[in-house]
Amino acid sequence: MLTRRGMIGGAAALAGAMALPGCAPRLDGRVLRFVPQADLASLDPIWTTASVTRTHGYMVYDTLFGIDAAFRPQPQMIEGFERDADGLRWTMRLRPGLRFHDGEPVRARDCVASLERWSHRDAMGQALFAAADAVTAQGDRDLVFRLKEPFPLLPDALGKLGVNVPFIMPERHARTSPFVQVSEMVGSGPYRFLDGERIVGARAAYARFDGYVPRAAGRAEWTSGPKHARFDRVEWTVIPDPATASIALRNREIDWLEVPSIDLLPLIAGDPALALPEIDPTGAVAILRPNHLWPPFDNPAIRRAVLRVVRQDGFMAAAGFAREARRSGVGVFPPDTPLATSAGLDLWQGEPDFDRARAEIRAAGYDGGPVVVMGTTDPPILRALAEVGADLLRRCGFNVDYQVMDWNAVIQRRARRVRPSEGGWNVFFTHWTGLDLLNPAGHMSLRGNGEKAWFGWPTAPRLEALRAQWMREADPAAQKRIAEQIQLQALEDVPYIPLGQFHMPTACSRSLSGLLHGLPLFWNVERAGNA
Amino acid sequence: MLGYALRRVAASVPVAFCVALFVFALLYLAPGDPAALMAGDAASPADIEKLRAALGLDRPFLTRFVEWLWRILHGDLGTSVFTGIPVATLIGQRVLATFSLMIVALLIASGIGVPMGALAAYRPGGAADRAVMVGGVLGFSVPVFVTGYLLSYIFAYRLGWFAVQGFVSPFADFGGFLRTILLPAASLAGAYAALIARITRATMLDVLAQDHVRTARAKGLGEARVVIVHGLSNAAAPILTVMGMGAAVLLGGAVVTETVFGIPGLGRLTVDAVLRRDYPVIQGVTLFLAFIFVAVNLGVDLLCAAIDPRVRQ
Numbered sequence: 001m002l003t004r005r006g007m008i009g010g011a012a013a014l015a016g017a018m019a020l021p022g023c024a025p026r027l028d029g030r031v032l033r034f035v036p037q038a039d040l041a042s043l044d045p046i047w048t049t050a051s052v053t054r055t056h057g058y059m060v061y062d063t064l065f066g067i068d069a070a071f072r073p074q075p076q077m078i079e080g081f082e083r084d085a086d087g088l089r090w091t092m093r094l095r096p097g098l099r100f101h102d103g104e105p106v107r108a109r110d111c112v113a114s115l116e117r118w119s120h121r122d123a124m125g126q127a128l129f130a131a132a133d134a135v136t137a138q139g140d141r142d143l144v145f146r147l148k149e150p151f152p153l154l155p156d157a158l159g160k161l162g163v164n165v166p167f168i169m170p171e172r173h174a175r176t177s178p179f180v181q182v183s184e185m186v187g188s189g190p191y192r193f194l195d196g197e198r199i200v201g202a203r204a205a206y207a208r209f210d211g212y213v214p215r216a217a218g219r220a221e222w223t224s225g226p227k228h229a230r231f232d233r234v235e236w237t238v239i240p241d242p243a244t245a246s247i248a249l250r251n252r253e254i255d256w257l258e259v260p261s262i263d264l265l266p267l268i269a270g271d272p273a274l275a276l277p278e279i280d281p282t283g284a285v286a287i288l289r290p291n292h293l294w295p296p297f298d299n300p301a302i303r304r305a306v307l308r309v310v311r312q313d314g315f316m317a318a319a320g321f322a323r324e325a326r327r328s329g330v331g332v333f334p335p336d337t338p339l340a341t342s343a344g345l346d347l348w349q350g351e352p353d354f355d356r357a358r359a360e361i362r363a364a365g366y367d368g369g370p371v372v373v374m375g376t377t378d379p380p381i382l383r384a385l386a387e388v389g390a391d392l393l394r395r396c397g398f399n400v401d402y403q404v405m406d407w408n409a410v411i412q413r414r415a416r417r418v419r420p421s422e423g424g425w426n427v428f429f430t431h432w433t434g435l436d437l438l439n440p441a442g443h444m445s446l447r448g449n450g451e452k453a454w455f456g457w458p459t460a461p462r463l464e465a466l467r468a469q470w471m472r473e474a475d476p477a478a479q480k481r482i483a484e485q486i487q488l489q490a491l492e493d494v495p496y497i498p499l500g501q502f503h504m505p506t507a508c509s510r511s512l513s514g515l516l517h518g519l520p521l522f523w524n525v526e527r528a529g530n531a
Numbered sequence: 532m533l534g535y536a537l538r539r540v541a542a543s544v545p546v547a548f549c550v551a552l553f554v555f556a557l558l559y560l561a562p563g564d565p566a567a568l569m570a571g572d573a574a575s576p577a578d579i580e581k582l583r584a585a586l587g588l589d590r591p592f593l594t595r596f597v598e599w600l601w602r603i604l605h606g607d608l609g610t611s612v613f614t615g616i617p618v619a620t621l622i623g624q625r626v627l628a629t630f631s632l633m634i635v636a637l638l639i640a641s642g643i644g645v646p647m648g649a650l651a652a653y654r655p656g657g658a659a660d661r662a663v664m665v666g667g668v669l670g671f672s673v674p675v676f677v678t679g680y681l682l683s684y685i686f687a688y689r690l691g692w693f694a695v696q697g698f699v700s701p702f703a704d705f706g707g708f709l710r711t712i713l714l715p716a717a718s719l720a721g722a723y724a725a726l727i728a729r730i731t732r733a734t735m736l737d738v739l740a741q742d743h744v745r746t747a748r749a750k751g752l753g754e755a756r757v758v759i760v761h762g763l764s765n766a767a768a769p770i771l772t773v774m775g776m777g778a779a780v781l782l783g784g785a786v787v788t789e790t791v792f793g794i795p796g797l798g799r800l801t802v803d804a805v806l807r808r809d810y811p812v813i814q815g816v817t818l819f820l821a822f823i824f825v826a827v828n829l830g831v832d833l834l835c836a837a838i839d840p841r842v843r844q
Contacts (some may be wrong), residue, residue, distance in 0.1 A: 199795045201800060241790050251695050488546065
């Protein structure tokens with residue numbers, strides 16, 4: 001029988017048990033607990049361009065080439081390759097012993113099917129297959145590219161880091177329509193996806209793939225080199241609230257928080273057990289994207305007038321980045337990457353002349369009509385960019401119609417090509433990871449192929465011609481010269497306006513070592529004390 | 532009692548149908564194109580059109596509603612536009628977390644609210660009564676997320692007694708379950724406990740002033756028996772009704788609580804689906820929660836009828 005004394009005793013015992021040190025969950029040494037920047041809503045890295053799915057893709061899948069610290073492609077799944085003297089035939093041989101997570105060997109025909117599917121979703125893939133006569137499997141291990149014209153960037157394309165990455169999946173999955181998601185995760189990467197443990201919007205789990213064969217030699221750098229999985233399991237937990245995520249990290253409930261909130265960085269920095277390493281030196285680049293289909297931004301003179309009064313540091317400061325975390329004077333390619341150049345960027349020297357901008361905009365034919373600027377309530381960085389950008393446009397004399405919505409509404413609305421007055425738009429703001437802007441091939445906001453271009457649909461034939469020229473060029477010095485021309489042309493055509501670069505550190509336990517650069521990669525990482 | 536129960540169940544059917552119609556119409560009229568979302572950024576208008584036809588989105592409202600209703604009756608709530616996972620599976624993955632949160636919050640709220648309300652009514656104007664009034668004001672006015680952060684900071688971060696985030700199934704690890712559920716449930720229970728305490732107080736004040744209570748005291752019964760047996764049992768019906776209606780309050784609060792405490796529940800699923808315009812998920816979860824609400828109210832009605840025979844007439 002339940003008595004009052006019994007109840008009081010039980011309650012005291014429960015309270016006592018809860019008060020014991022270590023009662024809150026603590027980390028298991030063989031499990032890496034990670035909080036991604038966003039929910040892993042889609043698992044198919046070919047179907048979506050979401051960064052978080054790319055990170056997931058690198059765990060589950062492998063690539064034919066990887067990228068080293070100098071942004072050069074290095075063989076990854078392949079032993080090596082041969083190229084004919086005329087550059088029209090490439091033969092690549094898969095490493096022996098590669099297996100998918102279901103135990104099936106990785107065959108050349110799996111690679112062919114995977115690359116074909118990728119080519120429907122990726123600009124560089126499209127360029128490669130446009131240059132190809134045939135991509136075929138020769139036996140189980142040899143992959144042959146027969147080209148109509150030389151495509152010297154073939155290894156770069158197959159090792160590209162920007163979305164979409166050409167991951168290799170089994171042929172039966174790669175035959176899925178590129179517009180339909182693959183429903184089963186079977187790759188040949190260092191970790192297996194545990195489908196049964198997935199809770200969409202909350203959790204994903206991976207187990208080390210014991211059948212993975214790392215490269216025998218070399219050094220792990222970015223996505224190249226031997227991939228040694230040191231943890232038995234990796235668990236991703238989605239924690240939507242940044243404050244809760246930070247406390248969970250400080251409370252040792254998680255090991256690694258991909259993107260800590262800017263305002264909470266001092267808190268994390270003050271904890272001696274935590275570190276704030278920067279794993280992506282390419283950072284992120286914010287942009288203002290005008291709609292080239294409708295007035296006033298269908299007029300390049302108006303776009304150029306706005307470009308001249310932009311001061312990147314103001315945008316970055318408003319977004320909350322400390323001086324050491326932001327960079328202005330950013331052109332088309334991220335600073336400190338092979339194609340970065342300062343060509344033409346002297347137009348931002350001195351104070352912005354708004355009187356001149358207003359006069360030029362009027363002279364170019366702006367009639368005072370409303371300019372629909374899509375602002376967003378979240379995330380805070382984009383909200384700040386939009387607010388500063390709307391103010392800048394007002395100072396340029398535009399009649400700004402600032403419409404605030406949530407980010408997903410922006411994503412939907414930016415796809416609408418109708419007039420701004422009919423539910424379309426004139427301007428929106430976003431940011432790209434530097435990895436997506438490394439070169440003209442994958443740089444989506446630089447494209448000038450009209451209706452096929454990314455939202456905003458610029459038509460810039462000279463930019464397109466320079467891009468094609470860059471893709472045919474193998475010599476790095478010549479590539480750099482073309483990149484300079486591309487930047488100068490971009491400052492003329494203004495397909496978009498760069499608003500500065502920012503760097504966000506990742507936050508993790510100091511017990512973790514071996515974090516690689518580029519993006520969160522889960523091989524090579526280990527915890528001090530683990531055998 | 533059986534006849535009453537059958538009448539109540541029958542009365543719930545048109546309510547459920549109206550809810551279904553409302554949910555479907557709401558999402559049908561909402562802007563946005565699920566086919567465009569499913570096809571992704573790189574799809575051409577022709578691809579999107581093809582997908583729209585394949586999904587049956589180009590058919591008339593009535594046809595789609597009847598088909599949808601037919602599928603609902605067969606337990607098929609549709610498939611998420613973003614993940615390609617059946618909505619029923621998504622709900623199934625999260626229902627335990629949300630229901631655990633609600634039940635534990637209900638236990639905490641009623642465990643605090645009913646005794647405090649009864650105590651306040653027993654000595655109106657006394658210290659307990661004033662404490663209930665102050666607690667009630669605080670419970671109603673402090674937002675759930677503030678309570679959540681405060682509890683999390685003190686009991687999880689400073690003292691380390693509980694987990695800051697997450698959810699552990701009670702069937703997998705009961706200790707882990709308590710460590711993850713007690714803080715969010717306590718923060719969710721605040722306003723609810725205040726509501727129950729106020730209602731209990733008001734109802735008990737009325738009941739304790741009635742003749743049968745005076746008669747019980749005159750017969751020499753102990754005060755505990757008078758208050759609990761003669762007072763609380765007669766005040767139970769309105770308290771239970773309020774508790775049933777409060778289920779909606781708990782569901783609303785669960786959205787915030789699940790976000791603050793990182794609990795993978797139905798509240799977060801709904802918010803994520805709304806932000807992504809994942810219409811089948813919004814439809815499925817709304818319908819599911821509406822049915823739960825109807826079922827809870829039906830259960831409360833039947834319970835009230837079982838406790839108080841006057842209700843059955």
